[in-house]
Amino acid sequence: MKLVRLAAAALMGLCLSGIGHAGQTFDTVKKRGFVQCGVSTNLPGFAFTDSKGEWQGIDVDTCRAIAAAMFGNATKFKVIPLTTQARFTALQSGEVDVLTRNTTQTMSRDTTLGLIGVGVNFYDSQGIMVTKDANVSSAKNLAGATICVLPGTTTELNLTDWFRGLKQSFKPVLLDTVDEIKRAFAAGRCDGITMDKSQLALARIAFGNTDKYVILPEPLSKEPLGPMVRQGDEAWFNVVRWSLNALLEAEEYNLTSKNVDEIAKGSIPPNIQRILGTSPGMGKGLGLDDKWAYNIIKQVGNYGEVFDRSLGAGSPMKLERGLNALYTKGGLMYGWPIR
Numbered sequence: 001m002k003l004v005r006l007a008a009a010a011l012m013g014l015c016l017s018g019i020g021h022a023g024q025t026f027d028t029v030k031k032r033g034f035v036q037c038g039v040s041t042n043l044p045g046f047a048f049t050d051s052k053g054e055w056q057g058i059d060v061d062t063c064r065a066i067a068a069a070m071f072g073n074a075t076k077f078k079v080i081p082l083t084t085q086a087r088f089t090a091l092q093s094g095e096v097d098v099l100t101r102n103t104t105q106t107m108s109r110d111t112t113l114g115l116i117g118v119g120v121n122f123y124d125s126q127g128i129m130v131t132k133d134a135n136v137s138s139a140k141n142l143a144g145a146t147i148c149v150l151p152g153t154t155t156e157l158n159l160t161d162w163f164r165g166l167k168q169s170f171k172p173v174l175l176d177t178v179d180e181i182k183r184a185f186a187a188g189r190c191d192g193i194t195m196d197k198s199q200l201a202l203a204r205i206a207f208g209n210t211d212k213y214v215i216l217p218e219p220l221s222k223e224p225l226g227p228m229v230r231q232g233d234e235a236w237f238n239v240v241r242w243s244l245n246a247l248l249e250a251e252e253y254n255l256t257s258k259n260v261d262e263i264a265k266g267s268i269p270p271n272i273q274r275i276l277g278t279s280p281g282m283g284k285g286l287g288l289d290d291k292w293a294y295n296i297i298k299q300v301g302n303y304g305e306v307f308d309r310s311l312g313a314g315s316p317m318k319l320e321r322g323l324n325a326l327y328t329k330g331g332l333m334y335g336w337p338i339r
Contacts, residue, residue: 025097036095037059037099038098041083045310045317058310060079062100065243068292068296082096092113116228122198123323128216130216132211134191138218146171146172150178196223198311247306251303251304257300257302276297
């Protein structure tokens, strides 16, 4: 019995030490002087390097927003490219402070990995793309087809569930990266490829002849993408969560990187004062300077600015806002009030 009690005490100690370690992220990041964000290996629109070798994309800008909030300097970050297989392990082990990689928020990920979703920075859905020559107009007509897919992802699970629901079989071809999937599809190794529809739109552009490829209409799933952090670390969780909300609140109140200084000089209502830090106290609970949200807006922009240059009209993708429009414009994006 004594041995059992000792073993239980040791196990409890391990659990408590794990929780204590997890709770130190805020202090660790502050002491280190920069944020480490896990991002995709190379996914245009989300996380990619431009012609100058600099990281761009909506997930990178999410990382920059966190850095601006923490340090008042949006350049105080480091991105670590991660494959789908390595992303959760990297966050669990502390290799990265936050996963800003395009990752679907699901219950199983919140409850089994020791991680937790913070919010949504892009609403997507999964689809299937085929060649126009295949003469297929619906994913329901792909019984027996060979589909290229990333292994160990919700994408693979959703694909399997979709065909199981139709009582149809298919042949999966598991490949480790999006680039491998695109090459295999171009080479004719698979009849179709499946990933989030935003990624399919990118792949179609990359192939050069967009008329040759068809993204089938059915959404195979809901894919709310957003940052994840380790559980048991509320201080860090709050910084990431409210950095995302600041981007959304700024767009709703038309606070942009170009006009924020001018607006701050004028007579502004209390809600704008709280966002811009001219009314003191809103940074204290986060352990940050009162100008934390102002720094995000000034140095990164609001959510609309980020979307436009990464995925929207100012980008090669030219995606419509759709579900990612503000709730005031028919979308799902809704910033929680900074008050």
